[in-house]
Amino acid sequence: MTATLTTCPYCGTGCMLYLLSDGQGRLVGVEPSAGHPVSRGQLCVKGWNAHAFVQHPDRLKTPLVRRNGTLEPAGWDEALDLVHQRFRQISAAHGPDSLVFFSSAKVGNEENYLLMKLARVGYGTNNIDHCARLCHSSTVTGLVETLGSGAMTNTVACLDETDLVLVIGSNTTEQHPLIGSRILQATQRGCRLIVADGRRIKLSRHADLHLRHRNGTDVALLNGIMQQILELGLENRAFIEERTENFTALQESLAAFTPERVAAITGLQADEITAAARMFGTAKRAMLLYAMGITQHSHGVDNVRAVSNLALLTGNLGKPGTGVNPLRGQNNVQGACDMGALPDVLTGYQKVAEPSVRDRFAAAWGRPLPDRPGLMATHAFDAALAGRARAFFILGENPVLSEANQAHVVKALAAIDFLVVVDIFPTETSAFADVVLPAACYAEKDGTFTSTERRVQRFRRALPPPGEARADWEILSALLERCGLPAGYPGPGQIMDEIAAVTPSYGGISYPRLEESGLQWPCPNHDHPGTPILHRQSCTRGKGRFSPVDFRPSRELPDAAYPLLLNTGRTGMHWHTGTMTRRSHLLDREEHSAFIEIHPEDAARLSIRDRQQVSVESRRGEVRVMATLTDRVPLGQVFMPFHFVEGAANALTNNALDPESGIPEFKVCAVRITPC
Amino acid sequence: MLKRLDRADLEKLLAALATGYRLLTPQRLADGTRLHRPHGEGALALQGEPVQRKPTEAFFPQHDPLLRIGEQGEVTTCDPPDRPVALFGLNAADLACIAFIDRFFADPPADDHYLARRKDALLVGLTGFAGPGGDFLPPANGMCDLELLALGQNWLGVPWTPRGEALLEGFPDGEQAEVEELQETARTRGNPAQDLLEKAAGLVASEVVPDDFWREIGDRCILCSGCNLACPTCTCFCVEDRQEQAATLRSRVWDSCQFDAFMREASGHNPLGTEALRTRRRIHHKLAADVTRWGEFGCLLCGRCDRVCPTGIGIQAVAAEILARFGA
Incomplete structure (x- = not known):
């Protein structure tokens, strides 16, 4: 029996757990880490089942190469040579920007770093991005502008000392359960809770105030709350004067957001908005927590700005129990962003457009860097259809199920010349691939993940990978070498040393310092203890900037032809496209098939019974799923999780993008439902 | 029969257990988790909260292969490990839990798979001043093969089965009065929970x-x-x-x-x-x-x-x- 201390592979909360194996190479269970500051001897249901998919027989065990239309087993050298040769050919014929690289928020920091290095100096393009484009690109854009750093400002432990929590657009008990449970514990000790969410999520049952505003009206709601805070004189004048700029512009922008107007836009009562303002404005310390309900809109960046404005207006920044706290989705989405797996920045958000930054990296890497920011993942599919993007390298992502407007993605993947997929299981995306490379999963390799609270922590190898599967860092090293770049890293620890040398915020991070519960960045040097709370004396950018925003409606709202608003998201049992959780026995048993939540009154009007199969259609596609009648959703709204290939929510969603962050509008589109 | 063991005696007892059994002892891991681990892998944690993972796992694991069904439909059962387990360091509650599920699995129809692991296993209680920071844990008064009652740097060894008796053979005798003192402490404290x-x-x-x-x-x-x-x-x-x-x-x-x-x-x-x-x-x-x-x-x-x-x-x-x- 062995016990390997590692980090959970699911959400960004960053719990640590022991993977238990029976000594004969079989994983038998999971035990939470007692001493870890976030897990504290506890886990959520996915954490308790984190071992369950690892040894599933479906694991990819050998490289596959498409021959005469069929994916067939091949040797590693053959497969890697083919990848390199085709990428070189396509780059020679169409330019390096015809290549597109998707990195993964599921692999380690070291692996994200190597892939962005491979894209930039191996193949000469900044076309590197990953699924943060689909979750918190709005946060990175919005908070960098207002605060100077696009990450959670405070820590999870701050929930123990706050007086009020405002949760907006986050189903925390299901999506970040060990943060959600910490909120429930806070309410037990008397902390007040405001939940702003159209759905009756579990947290709302514990809320002092539940604001069920219409999907897509967050800017109006937040502006309305701020307008009332000013009206009631509850703003923090001293903080505004000392720590912020552009207040007058904010003040002017809010004037029009009277409770009556906001009530008309949001569907709330005017006095609910005033009550929220009073509650939030009078709290000594208040924390703002948000997630995809804020970011996944065609005005996602504006939503983030509004959240940031509210924190600045009330001085809830830079001290314990406060802050703007975006909850990052994937276990390493924070790290993948930190590592520069983004088209416009290198590690630590250093801009590729900045010549001095490129010079520094060119000196470290021994090759010049491309100077033009690359394509966002969501734009890459358009580029593929336009013939500008010809070859995709997709590491640990499944865009066929995860991107908005599935038909668009499928068309794009069918149109390109060459597709490489690196993954642990066959996926709906790997079905299109010319080469499939089998990867080790988190339990079979070493590395680091960075959690939502910026905590860089180790994951550790508990058993060898299946068959010939290799760690992603080994696969990427082999490609770097084929590009003539030195990549003889003895292990991920040495890759982290290279990261630390080129990344100021990770400057003090090294494996020996991460042995127990990790370090929170910024950690600029080897004596630095890490930074639990950002913006303490001043913001990263200096003054906190108020960024006034106006209300823009969602791009596709219900109408006579498509009368219901479709909201999409996740459930507590499954993870994203189900690659792992649908192969975990208990999780898959609990939620076994695709469903849509519909209000009983809407269902009655449409003659739909509970558990009946229904057809759901949008302007982009149609799927068949089971109806679940529940008043969790408001009247006129339906909700679908995107986990299920047999009822893919993203066949319906709208790939209308935020103009700045490129995030699709996953949270709002129009559908019609008919019984089957 | 009552014995009194010092630290060297305790090590001797553990060494004897490790020859005949897969010995698991409570150990404190780097992050603070107290778990039953193979003896000798890390330092013994003789005091502390109950081991985090439930001790019944030794007989009823979280993921337990039962049998293989071959291509022709032939069935082979998965056998338990060769050597029986010895669980060292169980408090009274944990021993009572094992007794509870023993009865459940042994109740007809008996669960052979459970009993195969359980039948030759050895249980060693650890009570007395062995709680967190040396807090008092009430004696188990049975439910195990032998029980060690912690007195600080020494342990009173009480055998409850012939196997326990054999294992305690040769150690110096203890004073019955010391056991009674611990029983009295348990009585005085009661059990508010x-x-x-x-x-x-x-x-x-x-x-x-x-x-x-x-x-x-x-x-x-x-x-x-x-x-x-x-x-x-x-x-x-x-x-x-x-x-x-x-x-x-x-x-x-x-x-x-x-x-x-x-x-x-x-x-x-x-x-x-x-x-x-x-x-x-x-x-x-x-x-x-x-x-x-x-x-x-x-x-x-x-x-x-x-x-x-x-x-x-x-x-x-x-x-x-x-x-x-x-x-x-």
Whole structure:
């Protein structure tokens, strides 16, 4: 029996757990880490089942190469040579920007770093991005502008000392359960809770105030709350004067957001908005927590700005129990962003457009860097259809199920010349691939993940990978070498040393310092203890900037032809496209098939019974799923999780993008439902 | 027979155990977790809270391969490990939990797979001043092969079976008066947690706890299933079949009655279809149903579900709340 201390592979909360194996190479269970500051001897249901998919027989065990239309087993050298040769050919014929690289928020920091290095100096393009484009690109854009750093400002432990929590657009008990449970514990000790969410999520049952505003009206709601805070004189004048700029512009922008107007836009009562303002404005310390309900809109960046404005207006920044706290989705989405797996920045958000930054990296890497920011993942599919993007390298992502407007993605993947997929299981995306490379999963390799609270922590190898599967860092090293770049890293620890040398915020991070519960960045040097709370004396950018925003409606709202608003998201049992959780026995048993939540009154009007199969259609596609009648959703709204290939929510969603962050509008589109 | 062991004697006893058994001892890992680990892997943690993982795992693992079904339909059972296990360092509650599930698995029809692991296993109690920071733990007075009563730097060795007696052979004799002193300490301290549980159980069994209360507690459940996974007397499992090459491997896997699918019918109907009903079941089963079936509570106060629950609704927390609200 062995016990390997590692980090959970699911959400960004960053719990640590022991993977238990029976000594004969079989994983038998999971035990939470007692001493870890976030897990504290506890886990959520996915954490308790984190071992369950690892040894599933479906694991990819050998490289596959498409021959005469069929994916067939091949040797590693053959497969890697083919990848390199085709990428070189396509780059020679169409330019390096015809290549597109998707990195993964599921692999380690070291692996994200190597892939962005491979894209930039191996193949000469900044076309590197990953699924943060689909979750918190709005946060990175919005908070960098207002605060100077696009990450959670405070820590999870701050929930123990706050007086009020405002949760907006986050189903925390299901999506970040060990943060959600910490909120429930806070309410037990008397902390007040405001939940702003159209759905009756579990947290709302514990809320002092539940604001069920219409999907897509967050800017109006937040502006309305701020307008009332000013009206009631509850703003923090001293903080505004000392720590912020552009207040007058904010003040002017809010004037029009009277409770009556906001009530008309949001569907709330005017006095609910005033009550929220009073509650939030009078709290000594208040924390703002948000997630995809804020970011996944065609005005996602504006939503983030509004959240940031509210924190600045009330001085809830830079001290314990406060802050703007975006909850990052994937276990390493924070790290993948930190590592520069983004088209416009290198590690630590250093801009590729900045010549001095490129010079520094060119000196470290021994090759010049491309100077033009690359394509966002969501734009890459358009580029593929336009013939500008010809070859995709997709590491640990499944865009066929995860991107908005599935038909668009499928068309794009069918149109390109060459597709490489690196993954642990066959996926709906790997079905299109010319080469499939089998990867080790988190339990079979070493590395680091960075959690939502910026905590860089180790994951550790508990058993060898299946068959010939290799760690992603080994696969990427082999490609770097084929590009003539030195990549003889003895292990991920040495890759982290290279990261630390080129990344100021990770400057003090090294494996020996991460042995127990990790370090929170910024950690600029080897004596630095890490930074639990950002913006303490001043913001990263200096003054906190108020960024006034106006209300823009969602791009596709219900109408006579498509009368219901479709909201999409996740459930507590499954993870994203189900690659792992649908192969975990208990999780898959609990939620076994695709469903849509519909209000009983809407269902009655449409003659739909509970558990009946229904057809759901949008302007982009149609799927068949089971109806679940529940008043969790408001009247006129339906909700679908995107986990299920047999009822893919993203066949319906709208790939209308935020103009700045490129995030699709996953949270709002129009559908019609008919019984089957 | 009563023996008195010093630290060197204790090491000698452990060395003897390690020759005949797969010896597991409580060890404190780097992050602070106290777990049963193979003896010698890390430093012994002779004092502390109960080992985090339930000790019944040694006989009823979380994921337990039962049998293989070959291509031609031939069935081969999965055998337990060659050497029997010795579990060292169990407190009275943990020993009582093992006794509880022994009775469950041995009850006809007996569970051969469980008994194969259990039959030659050796249990060593560790009580007395062996709690966190040297706190007092009441003696187990049996339920194990031998019990060590911690007195600080020394241990009184009490054999409860012939195997225990043989293992203690040759160590210096102890004073019966010292055992009696520990028994007296246990008597004086009483068991307030047990008293609380009994009072709460009385209220649960007499149906004075209203549905609203269960709804409220159920609202606080985030469905992690940890309470069941951590509970040493929870014995529910489901069966998982996996294709391994041409064969099918059938395993049993710890289940949780807090899952909707635990009781859901193929039609989709679920007689325990709400969190409130499932929460009530979890508490009612341990405090009322088990009393009817076995004559004792299914909760032996090991404390694990309270420790593992992220929202503070472990059985002792719920019992305290029941008593505070309906006990007047």
